Amino acid sequence: MNDNRQFCKHECRSTCAMLVEILRRETALMQMYDQVAADCDDPETNLLVSELKERRGAIVEHLVGKLNQLRAQGEILDGIMDSYESDPPE
Numbered sequence: 139m140n141d142n143r144q145f146c147k148h149e150c151r152s153t154c155a156m157l158v159e160i161l162r163r164e165t166a167l168m169q170m171y172d173q174v175a176a177d178c179d180d181p182e183t184n185l186l187v188s189e190l191k192e193r194r195g196a197i198v199e200h201l202v203g204k205l206n207q208l209r210a211q212g213e214i215l216d217g218i219m220d221s222y223e224s225d226p227p228e
Contacts, residue, residue, distance in 0.1 A: 153208050161201045168194050 171191040175184050 150208075153205055153212070157201055157205055157208075161198065161205065164194055164198050164201065168198065 168191055171187050171194070175187045175191075178184055178187070
């Protein structure tokens, strides 16, 4: 059995490797939908594929927003840590 599942290693600082992987897969799925729509002549199928792609687009937007939030939080935490690591005032 080929088990290609990825388990969170909890090593992320300002991003989440698992969310990045989900984003990569969702984006690839949207590209597949584009290819199906280009190859398919059936209007009902194209409508369904279009709806599916729209839903996936909302998921991608949500993931990007969450990743941006994580990056911003990481930068804030880095700034806080830097303030403690700088030379103390004389």
